[in-house]
Amino acid sequence: MTWSADEMMTVAAARALRDGDRCFVGIGRPSTAANLARRTHAPNLVLIYESGTIGAKPATLPLSIGDGVLAETADAVVPVPEIFNYWLQPGRIDVGFLGAAQIDRYGNINTTVIGDDYRDPRVRLPGAGGAPEIAASCREVIVIVKHSPRTFVERVDFVTSVGYGSGPGDRARLGLTGRGPALVITDLGVLEPDPDTAEFTLTQVHPGVDPAAAKEATGWPLAVTAELRVTPDPSPAELSTLRLLERPA
Amino acid sequence: MTWSADEMMTVAAARALRDGDRCFVGIGRPSTAANLARRTHAPNLVLIYESGTIGAKPATLPLSIGDGVLAETADAVVPVPEIFNYWLQPGRIDVGFLGAAQIDRYGNINTTVIGDDYRDPRVRLPGAGGAPEIAASCREVIVIVKHSPRTFVERVDFVTSVGYGSGPGDRARLGLTGRGPALVITDLGVLEPDPDTAEFTLTQVHPGVDPAAAKEATGWPLAVTAELRVTPDPSPAELSTLRLLERPA
Amino acid sequence: MGVIASLPEAIAELVRDGATVALEGFTHLIPVAAGHEIIRQGRRDLTLVRMTPDIVYDEMIGAGCARKLIFSWAGNPGVGSLHRFRDAVRHGWPAPLEIEEHSHAGMANRYVAGATGLPFAVLRGYVGTDLPAQTTTIKPITCPFTGEVLTAVPALNPDVGIVHAQRADRAGNVQMWGITGVHKEVVLASRHSLVTVEEIVDHLDPRPGAVILPSWAVTFVAEVPGGAHPSYAMGYSERDNDYYQAWDAISRDREAFSAWLRERVLSGVPAT
């Protein structure tokens, strides 16, 4: 079977989830990846949506974060203040899944404005949503975003959600309880924070991807780990499950 | 029909409730009085118990604040933090009903300890329960308590729940949002705060009660209003409804 | 309290020019018909509050109702941007739009503070982000027991809170189920409130997951079947995903939007 770069990205993200994890899921790719994981290697993955649905088990991919199928299949549906205050904030969630309009070398994320002037932005983005507190409080964060120099920037125009701030020690100094972004999964490969510098480094490429392509698509001088791994091909089971999930209802 | 002083007290308390009032009800006499009111002149009285039952409509008197009949007949059952934070604290409740082990001339209430030393009390009472915040936040408070010099004291040994503090203006100074105790209903009559001094004054006696008896049963020099009223006799309907309510199941 | 009224009556009574108005509904039970009625009644200078301003707020902003938006995520969910919102922020069309921006956790807690009668709420949030520099509504607060520094946000107490729900009884008690978001909080936090419902029934039979708002906690109840469209009311309707998709093209262009507004809202027969 052949596959698209988008499919590879989603499969790689799904594989990053462990069975039994409690996963705070945003709509779009994170939701697709989490649902794929639940239907392949992680049947006991607990999907938590910020609409208040805990343990949702949708048979088809939800189109919004508050689709009826999430409420109907959830173990519990709780009010929105409760999902943030009782479940996210105290660190009960293992993995938070985030997207980004911009992400920088320390994994800080911008989903607010493009441009230097917040009051007169070049592009007005949707804003924070649940992301700042997901980034702060989940045990770890996985970012899924397509690789491009416009997205992977030296420094984000606006810090909506904190990764490692300006480097090692910043999260502790800020009192953030979660570990921060552990993986950035793109259509080209996987980036992980360098243990010493906290700078995101290419540790894995998808099959057939030249690391030079990832460097070119990154707005900072992207370091490449010495033992660069190659993502195993998507299995036929992964691909067929993904395509079934994504088939329009 | 004849009646007991206890019955008169309960009937007088029931009459103080207006139809449609939202009433925060403690167990015992307050609950009896509120249920009597709901079955006589105030069919739309909303009974709220601190167990979280809103709009309970018990057919028989509950023996505890959390009897099943309260949950089964309530419009809504909410968690205990919600009943205090969402419903009591913001001032949504019209009337709070309190009892007292001691009450002083300014309507301050003690249900904590008798004696001067909190750490070595003469009598250890149950404590605060919901009373301090009921006294603070209900639009007004009605106290039901039997008249005796041990109960009606010059100064309570311990302020569990604030009435008028040390006199006029204290509630505003303390930032308490509710009006405070409007009525103290006893087995002898009814006391109301003097509009100028906030001191509780005898404004009403039950049928056949000599105001001198109330003075004797009060630990401060009890003032008697110039236009002392006499409580109308309990009606046959009130008495028969009350007796039906209090009949053991 | 819990007075049953027509939608136009309730909006006319409650929503005045310059008011602070929150229409809430987290994907589910969004009071869209009420937003259209506000547009039809020509309200101006509103401060609009909503965690997730989506199509109905894009419409209200494009129609010129709003002076300010207090929010945490402004987008067309699953589709993309809100073009009327962006046009107002960037080009002041049809009127300049001031923004006060928070995270979801911050907004939810601001409603909770409002509902509980407190002037502020405390959360772990915003630390290290660029949001606090852009508003006076995010401040540090120190725990008096541990010395730890946390974040405070001020209460939201809108003049009017509006939500959609499944049902009410004839006394005006409201019942809703499924994803109820901040429905209870916004109604309790607001000085006055309106709940539009799919239907008014004789008796609210108990249902799993149902939340009840007692009649005396609600100002008006209006029967507006389909009043959440294109969002949905679980048990009554499905989300109209095509509408969300179609909105992108309609809203991209001022002329297309204005034509849509004339045809579909302004000339619309008010729901009764």
Added chain:
Amino acid sequence: MGVIASLPEAIAELVRDGATVALEGFTHLIPVAAGHEIIRQGRRDLTLVRMTPDIVYDEMIGAGCARKLIFSWAGNPGVGSLHRFRDAVRHGWPAPLEIEEHSHAGMANRYVAGATGLPFAVLRGYVGTDLPAQTTTIKPITCPFTGEVLTAVPALNPDVGIVHAQRADRAGNVQMWGITGVHKEVVLASRHSLVTVEEIVDHLDPRPGAVILPSWAVTFVAEVPGGAHPSYAMGYSERDNDYYQAWDAISRDREAFSAWLRERVLSGVPAT
């Protein structure tokens, strides 16, 4: 997480001498059998936490389990005083009992703070009362937006939180309904938790008013039918009002209490 165990196993695993333990249940679903098991296992120096210490805490205090009590209302509801509690406070029998006293609103908010991972909660409370002078756990806090002074109380995070509920499924998901008090808060606020249930079933069918605690939020689940007696479990049992009445005489006298304890608890076959 959500491990199904016997009551003696779960108590032995979780409750150690000197621990802070909260058994909650607001009249309904009180985990009395768990309290008896703690007595049988001879635990000492516990800090016991409970909004409404009633018979089961009177028993645990009389049995010498407790060093300290954190509470807001200590009485035999509808009957009168707790004689073992009073004897411990006034005469140190069988052991001195330190107390930390709050109001219901304060205790409920302390659990909420604990459940939400905050070090403190804010409320309108205690102002003008004599309670703040008797504890270091009530302090003023100033709103950073309005300057208004409110009251702060510190989070409660017990080592072990124990509640009773109606049902669990075989995966350890817990379902309860009726008056659920601070059940959710105490389980989430505590480092470890035990839920005793009336029965373990294959499937938790949805019910009006039901609250769910997912398996992964609970440490142990133990099947203990009747484990709330003399309180009740809605749908399973009625409150045993006679027991509450009878307790007054049993508990008034040290000898009568000690005999009762030997016969009814210490020699009791542990629930399994």
